[in-house]
Amino acid sequence: MSLKHLSAGRFVCCVLGLIMLFSFSCHRDYLQETREQFDQRMEWWRDAGFGMFIHWGIYAVPAGEYGGQTKYGEWIQESADIPVAEYEKYASRFNPVQFNAGEWVRLAKETGMKYIVITSKHHDGFCLWDSKVSEYDIMDRSPFKRDVLKELSAACRKEGIKLCFYHSIMDWHHPDAQGSNYPDYNYGKGPNPNFSRYVEYYLKPQLKELVKGYGPLGVLWFDGEWINEWTEEQGKDLYNYVRSLQPDIIINNRVSKGRDGMQGMNKYQEAVGDFGTPEQEILHGTSDLDWESCMTMNDNWGYNKTDKNFKSAEILIYNLIDIAAKGGNYLLNVGPTAEGLFPEESVIRLKEIGQWMSVNSEVIHNSRRIRHFQETPSLFYTRTKDGKYIHAIVLGWPGSELQIKYIDPEEGSEIQLLGYSKSLRWQKNAEGGTTIYIPEELQLEENRPCKYAYVFRIEGQANEVAEMPAISTVSELVTGRALFTDSITVQLMTETDGAEIHYSIHDQPPTVTSPEYNDPLTFYQTTHLQAMAIKQGMVASKISRAAFLQTTSVKSVRFGKPYQSKYSGLGDITLFDGEQGSIDYNDGKWLGFEQDDLEVWIDLGESRSVHIVNLDFLQNIGAWIFLPVTIAIESSVDGSAFKTITASITDVDERKSGSFKHDFTLTFTPVSSRYIKVIARNRVTCPSWHEGAGGKAWLFCDEIVIE
Numbered sequence: 001m002s003l004k005h006l007s008a009g010r011f012v013c014c015v016l017g018l019i020m021l022f023s024f025s026c027h028r029d030y031l032q033e034t035r036e037q038f039d040q041r042m043e044w045w046r047d048a049g050f051g052m053f054i055h056w057g058i059y060a061v062p063a064g065e066y067g068g069q070t071k072y073g074e075w076i077q078e079s080a081d082i083p084v085a086e087y088e089k090y091a092s093r094f095n096p097v098q099f100n101a102g103e104w105v106r107l108a109k110e111t112g113m114k115y116i117v118i119t120s121k122h123h124d125g126f127c128l129w130d131s132k133v134s135e136y137d138i139m140d141r142s143p144f145k146r147d148v149l150k151e152l153s154a155a156c157r158k159e160g161i162k163l164c165f166y167h168s169i170m171d172w173h174h175p176d177a178q179g180s181n182y183p184d185y186n187y188g189k190g191p192n193p194n195f196s197r198y199v200e201y202y203l204k205p206q207l208k209e210l211v212k213g214y215g216p217l218g219v220l221w222f223d224g225e226w227i228n229e230w231t232e233e234q235g236k237d238l239y240n241y242v243r244s245l246q247p248d249i250i251i252n253n254r255v256s257k258g259r260d261g262m263q264g265m266n267k268y269q270e271a272v273g274d275f276g277t278p279e280q281e282i283l284h285g286t287s288d289l290d291w292e293s294c295m296t297m298n299d300n301w302g303y304n305k306t307d308k309n310f311k312s313a314e315i316l317i318y319n320l321i322d323i324a325a326k327g328g329n330y331l332l333n334v335g336p337t338a339e340g341l342f343p344e345e346s347v348i349r350l351k352e353i354g355q356w357m358s359v360n361s362e363v364i365h366n367s368r369r370i371r372h373f374q375e376t377p378s379l380f381y382t383r384t385k386d387g388k389y390i391h392a393i394v395l396g397w398p399g400s401e402l403q404i405k406y407i408d409p410e411e412g413s414e415i416q417l418l419g420y421s422k423s424l425r426w427q428k429n430a431e432g433g434t435t436i437y438i439p440e441e442l443q444l445e446e447n448r449p450c451k452y453a454y455v456f457r458i459e460g461q462a463n464e465v466a467e468m469p470a471i472s473t474v475s476e477l478v479t480g481r482a483l484f485t486d487s488i489t490v491q492l493m494t495e496t497d498g499a500e501i502h503y504s505i506h507d508q509p510p511t512v513t514s515p516e517y518n519d520p521l522t523f524y525q526t527t528h529l530q531a532m533a534i535k536q537g538m539v540a541s542k543i544s545r546a547a548f549l550q551t552t553s554v555k556s557v558r559f560g561k562p563y564q565s566k567y568s569g570l571g572d573i574t575l576f577d578g579e580q581g582s583i584d585y586n587d588g589k590w591l592g593f594e595q596d597d598l599e600v601w602i603d604l605g606e607s608r609s610v611h612i613v614n615l616d617f618l619q620n621i622g623a624w625i626f627l628p629v630t631i632a633i634e635s636s637v638d639g640s641a642f643k644t645i646t647a648s649i650t651d652v653d654e655r656k657s658g659s660f661k662h663d664f665t666l667t668f669t670p671v672s673s674r675y676i677k678v679i680a681r682n683r684v685t686c687p688s689w690h691e692g693a694g695g696k697a698w699l700f701c702d703e704i705v706i707e
Helices: 008-026 036-050 086-092 099-113 148-159 175-181 195-213 232-245 315-323 344-363 571-576
Strands: 049-053 115-122 162-168 219-223 292-295 329-333 374-376 379-384 390-395 403-405 407-409 415-416 426-428 436-437 453-458 460-463 470-472 483-486 488-493 501-505 521-523 528-535 544-550 556-559 589-596 598-620 630-636 644-651 657-680 698-707
Touching: 008 571, 049 099, 049 162, 049 426, 099 115, 099 344, 115 148, 148 162, 148 195, 148 460, 162 195, 175 195, 292 315, 292 521, 315 329, 315 379, 315 453, 344 390, 344 453, 374 403, 390 460, 403 501, 426 556, 436 501, 436 644, 436 698, 460 589, 470 544, 488 501, 544 644, 571 698, 644 657
Parallel strands: 049 115, 049 329, 115 162, 162 219, 292 329, 483 544
Antiparallel strands: 374 379, 379 390, 390 453, 403 436, 407 460, 415 453, 426 436, 470 488, 488 521, 501 528, 528 544, 556 598, 589 698, 598 657, 598 698, 630 644, 630 657
8 A cells, every 4th residue: 555545644653653663773772882892982981090979969058967967968858858848948048159160170180080970960859950851950949040060061171071970860859750659759668650751751851951961971870770660671771872862971880770789899790881889988809890989088978067077188099099909990079068169178188189199190090900909908009001111009108118029120121209200229139029229318208209108100010920829618718717616628729820829827927838738628626727829930929818716516595685587597596507697787697686785695505615705797887787886705604693704895997888797806814614695785876977876776796606
């Protein structure tokens, strides 16, 4: 049938169908790009190494304070449970008349940052640009009436800084993002049949405004993807949608569901997104994936007027070096005030970092990691992108000599201390390493080119280094310690073919004269094992360490306060089952106590000589889990009269972020005892600096080992 025989209605339907078919057939799957295409797109970001994160919005108006509490940040609407209608009023008070885009961008540039990521829209839904699909923005709702993103875009172009946008998938303000829950913006309280409508008619149109109106952008940095309404397929679709608007844009892994908690890396191989996003932590090792650690200077992302817990410039510079050596990027946050100013404490630290970067920026910019990037806790390495130089970075002043083994300088080449005009004398030493001699004049602090960390530029090659031995039992890899009752068999292995493994079971580290490992080792008592790999022509590996603790079997246990049923592990036996909990408090291996202390009476079945009690606790301040305030051990022969044999005040940083386990070892003069009582005091409530200040604090315990 020819088109002229079609009715008007059928003709329109056919045309629309053809358009849809054409659109579908032309839609490109950007997830299928080649490795070469991916590397080309990521190159500027890898070269940059260092960026500024800016969390700014109407949450800066209350400045962390609500209802007499001063513990809040950018999550204040949710954390303080402020109704939508009340929270909206902050917009009318958001008038940042001291905002100067040029000053912000210049400070970032002087700090050595190559890109800026600013919150275009955080979870509260307020927009920092003139959106055409919403009136809940800086132009329509605030008295400021200036498009700050447009001003930042112009300033970034002028200074050669890449502009990037953070954008929240979650939205506490838009009705369709909450569905039947609106105006209750608390997510996860039920199904939301309108969420797809929010995505198609609000989220995507706003992203199109940002990419097309303020670009080209460097990165779209998504967040809020953990909500139940957001799916893997929606993440893939959004990734392709954004790249269809700007094919060379970079998108983080929070666009979909692949992020593995705050450690930020991907949970599975095919996860969507171009780089991982560790939050408030740095990878312990490195990764073959691109990654970026986003971290605050103090305890909040958004401005909090009472939060003065700022890290020192020294620590921030150490973080920058640590991340660069491991091949990652550092995204350092600033939370501006409602007046449009960076906090003075932030400015001071940024300028001090800038002074260090003015001397040492080649360590961060256009640098790449080497395989063995850290020789000692204070000695790191990076290489230049072109491979011409390797940098040895020393945390703290090295003194009159610097000893290095991982790098072999080229014969006749010069070694430079960055910022110092003269070449340094150096020579190979008898141990197969290199000694770099540092001039006497530099021993005076005022003569040094910078503070905190010092960079030596070396023309040479990285030496081959033997791989650290892996320590394992028959069934699993041991990374810290393992527990056993009667005996345990241990195996050692290195990935370096032909290497010998030497080990020690004493306090002294192993050497080439220590026993050589050939067959599995069996231990019948508590043993601290150290091992290293050695091969002719290679630098010896770092030392692997593991503790194998012999546990005392118990007859029975009794708790003073019950653990919560939700976090009950395997019941009472959890503390003595030999199964160590991970850093995931939901792994079913922890006992959790809400506001209560851990009080446990342990019957060993018979009197025994006891001199060590070892306890595992978890800290995850984001989940309101803290280490105990104090720990006390009591003993008794008859089970009725207990006597304190040791007590300890825990001194671990209670503000330390991320999720981590801490092993407390209490050693005392041997006592003969059948009954042991352990008391670990819960801090009861979250501290004043915490976002949950006054809320119920948790105490999580796993293994108790009695020796």
